[in-house]
Amino acid sequence: MLFPMERILDGLRVLEVSAFVAAPLGGATLAAMGAEVTRVDPLEGGVDLGRWPLHRGRSLYWQGLNRGKRSVTLDLRSARGRALVTRLAVEMGTVLTNLPPRDPLSYPRLRERRPDLIMVSIGGRADGRPAVDYTVNAGLGFPWITGPEGHDRPVNHVLPAWDVATGYLATAGLLAAERRRILTGRGGLVRLSLEEVALVVAGHLGLLDEARLIEEPRGRFGNHLYGTFGRDFRTGDGRYVIVLALTPRQWHSLAQATGLPFDHIRADLTDEGERWRHRHEICELLEPWIGGRTLAEVATAFEVHGVLWGPYRTFKEVVAEIDREPAVALDFGGERPPAEPGPRPGEHTEEVLRELGEDVEELRAAGVIA
Amino acid sequence: MLFPMERILDGLRVLEVSAFVAAPLGGATLAAMGAEVTRVDPLEGGVDLGRWPLHRGRSLYWQGLNRGKRSVTLDLRSARGRALVTRLAVEMGTVLTNLPPRDPLSYPRLRERRPDLIMVSIGGRADGRPAVDYTVNAGLGFPWITGPEGHDRPVNHVLPAWDVATGYLATAGLLAAERRRILTGRGGLVRLSLEEVALVVAGHLGLLDEARLIEEPRGRFGNHLYGTFGRDFRTGDGRYVIVLALTPRQWHSLAQATGLPFDHIRADLTDEGERWRHRHEICELLEPWIGGRTLAEVATAFEVHGVLWGPYRTFKEVVAEIDREPAVALDFGGERPPAEPGPRPGEHTEEVLRELGEDVEELRAAGVIA
Numbered sequence: 001m002l003f004p005m006e007r008i009l010d011g012l013r014v015l016e017v018s019a020f021v022a023a024p025l026g027g028a029t030l031a032a033m034g035a036e037v038t039r040v041d042p043l044e045g046g047v048d049l050g051r052w053p054l055h056r057g058r059s060l061y062w063q064g065l066n067r068g069k070r071s072v073t074l075d076l077r078s079a080r081g082r083a084l085v086t087r088l089a090v091e092m093g094t095v096l097t098n099l100p101p102r103d104p105l106s107y108p109r110l111r112e113r114r115p116d117l118i119m120v121s122i123g124g125r126a127d128g129r130p131a132v133d134y135t136v137n138a139g140l141g142f143p144w145i146t147g148p149e150g151h152d153r154p155v156n157h158v159l160p161a162w163d164v165a166t167g168y169l170a171t172a173g174l175l176a177a178e179r180r181r182i183l184t185g186r187g188g189l190v191r192l193s194l195e196e197v198a199l200v201v202a203g204h205l206g207l208l209d210e211a212r213l214i215e216e217p218r219g220r221f222g223n224h225l226y227g228t229f230g231r232d233f234r235t236g237d238g239r240y241v242i243v244l245a246l247t248p249r250q251w252h253s254l255a256q257a258t259g260l261p262f263d264h265i266r267a268d269l270t271d272e273g274e275r276w277r278h279r280h281e282i283c284e285l286l287e288p289w290i291g292g293r294t295l296a297e298v299a300t301a302f303e304v305h306g307v308l309w310g311p312y313r314t315f316k317e318v319v320a321e322i323d324r325e326p327a328v329a330l331d332f333g334g335e336r337p338p339a340e341p342g343p344r345p346g347e348h349t350e351e352v353l354r355e356l357g358e359d360v361e362e363l364r365a366a367g368v369i370a
Numbered sequence: 371m372l373f374p375m376e377r378i379l380d381g382l383r384v385l386e387v388s389a390f391v392a393a394p395l396g397g398a399t400l401a402a403m404g405a406e407v408t409r410v411d412p413l414e415g416g417v418d419l420g421r422w423p424l425h426r427g428r429s430l431y432w433q434g435l436n437r438g439k440r441s442v443t444l445d446l447r448s449a450r451g452r453a454l455v456t457r458l459a460v461e462m463g464t465v466l467t468n469l470p471p472r473d474p475l476s477y478p479r480l481r482e483r484r485p486d487l488i489m490v491s492i493g494g495r496a497d498g499r500p501a502v503d504y505t506v507n508a509g510l511g512f513p514w515i516t517g518p519e520g521h522d523r524p525v526n527h528v529l530p531a532w533d534v535a536t537g538y539l540a541t542a543g544l545l546a547a548e549r550r551r552i553l554t555g556r557g558g559l560v561r562l563s564l565e566e567v568a569l570v571v572a573g574h575l576g577l578l579d580e581a582r583l584i585e586e587p588r589g590r591f592g593n594h595l596y597g598t599f600g601r602d603f604r605t606g607d608g609r610y611v612i613v614l615a616l617t618p619r620q621w622h623s624l625a626q627a628t629g630l631p632f633d634h635i636r637a638d639l640t641d642e643g644e645r646w647r648h649r650h651e652i653c654e655l656l657e658p659w660i661g662g663r664t665l666a667e668v669a670t671a672f673e674v675h676g677v678l679w680g681p682y683r684t685f686k687e688v689v690a691e692i693d694r695e696p697a698v699a700l701d702f703g704g705e706r707p708p709a710e711p712g713p714r715p716g717e718h719t720e721e722v723l724r725e726l727g728e729d730v731e732e733l734r735a736a737g738v739i740a
Contacts, residue, residue, distance in 0.1 A: 053579075053588075060576030060583070064576040130676075148521060161534065165538055171539070183381075199699075201534050208689050211684075227423065310501065313509050315588060
């Protein structure tokens with residue numbers, strides 16, 4: 001933070017009252033862009049405080065999702081604790097939450113206190129019923145088309161992709177509402193649900209129309225990339241690479257790099273539908289070529305010809321190779337703050353309450369803060 | 371669009387020059403919030419025009435990712451076509467692209483023409499080298515921890531999760547830059563890459579710190595949700611459900627709904643680490659309980675007790691059950707436009723060029739437009 005005045009969301013203040021992934025990711029993203037984000041949790045720390053992965057009793061998950069925020073812990077069961085959340089919401093003017101929209105997070109009541117307040121409220125299902133990333137993903141169809149061909153059970157994703165998409169979309173929704181507030185003075189309630197995010201994304205990708213219009217259900221094709229050419233291959237030294245050809249140019253690159261007799265396959269392989277239909281023949285030619293070379297040899301040949309490819313890595317290999325982990329993937333020019341560990345839970349309770357003009361010692365004596 | 375004046379991004383005009391998923395998804399999201407988004411493609415339609423899934427020769431993918439946009443097609447190889455892109459960029463004031471940052475999309479040159487221009491530029495790798503969702507995912511580690519336990523190859527995701535995350539984060543980045551422009555009059559270049567989005571998300575989830583700090587590499591645990599309790603189960607009538615218990619309350623709900631003797635497992639199962647360590651014993655009790663009941667019976671018992679669960683569905687089942695597909699998952703109050711098919715490629719070429727005051731007939735005669 002060498003140039004704090006340069007940070008793009010300078011002046012935006014956000015109260016985050018959240019659990020799980022989506023809302024915390026949104027808050028961390030806003031914080032990394034320069035917003036002042038204050039997260040409030042219950043005194044005992046909330047449901048995520050011990051969430052795995054753990055290291056020496058510390059949740060790496062909690063640390064990772066709360067980077068750049070101020071942490072306040074309050075007795076949220078007490079009327080005084082809840083009243084403090086209301087005060088913080090009114091003071092900050094913007095609230096990001098995925099908790100149920102009732103006191104102290106009732107938008108109509110907060111709006112009475114601050115008419116231009118913005119609240120972004122993330123839910124599980126569109127109708128308000130609870131859901132998490134994993135139930136949403138199960139309900140959408142991806143587990144039946146992911147995983148090895150012939151596998152007869154659903155395959156869950158490990159990446160909570162809908163949480164991630166929802167967290168980033170919530171960030172966009174908050175900034176859209178902030179734009180209207182700047183231009184017109186009006187606040188508002190912004191709602192979104194994991195379920196609708198997943199549905200809308202599946203719609204954008206053509207998967208819903210495909211299910212409506214095409215009789216044959218989408219199959220499970222293992223690591224083949226549907227409708228074009230892409231798959232994993234094993235190198236001679238036991239490593240794995242992914243190789244793709246999504247465009248005619250990429251197909252030419254692959255043909256040139258390998259020199260393989262793809263023209264023996266009687267099809268116009270510059271057409272991706274043809275590459276898909278002939279994927280097994282293409283793979284039969286590619287497998288021995290890649291399997292007969294080391295990763296380094298494959299890399300050299302592919303890089304020279306601009307093939308679209310990449311090695312598979314484990315997380316251990318990733319951290320051994322990266323030299324830089326930014327706080328946010330957006331680069332606005334200027335200094336980019338690195339990712340730093342999140343706060344200790346409650347680390348900023350006193351600081352934040354003093355800003356509100358509260359008597360910290362009295363609140364501690366009353367058990368509202370620790 | 372009953373109340374177009376009510377749409378939250380009213381007045382924002384965006385030129386999109388893009389391919390693949392991330393930038394088009396960002397553009398479609400902005401359009402669904404009321405921005406005027408104009409997508410420019412080459413005369414011949416670009417690399418995505420025939421991308422699968424197809425229905426009667428029409429790309430459902432292209433249609434889905436371009437909803438709500440105006441479509442312009444130009445001969446981008448000609449100097450005049452490129453000059454028109456420059457004019458459009460200057461006129462709109464905001465550019466969203468994932469094409470290489472060279473003429474006509476060179477930010478420094480566009481800034482000379484319009485100092486407050488905002489350009490959001492999406493790349494593959496952080497260093498500018500090409501990458502797509504699938505190579506990024508291969509390089510990050512998820513394919514080794516996704517899929518059936520004991521499987522010995524990487525498992526690719528089918529959902530291009532990094533494209534989706536990047537598209538939504540680009541939307542947020544564009545709106546952050548727009549906020550600064552409204553407040554200060556300054557434009558700017560915003561850059562992001564699929565690779566860094568993936569890395570930052572893995573960092574937020576604690577996966578990078580886990581790989582750094584914990585000796586044992588993260589394993590592949592099939593459909594078990596790591597570090598807590600969650601898995602798929604087969605019902606007596608051959609359906610599949612996911613059942614989770616991420617919090618003590620959810621664990622109590624599951625125990626109550628099933629009445630199973632979980633207390634015979636000698637552990638404090640309100641602790642999620644203990645649920646994880648004893649997951650196989652929990653599953654051994656749950657399997658016959660769920661397997662001995664129909665989906666309807668399981669649903670009734672789980673709903674009564676507030677269990678966190680959900681059925682697995684195929685895409686065919688999803689579209690049979692949904693009654694509404696909104697254009698964007700964000701609800702700002704008021705009318706929510708439904709998802710509508712994207713434009714025909716080039717549908718708005720004349721309309722947009724006339725707005726610029728161009729001689730459409732002359733451009734057609736010169737082959738710059740079709």
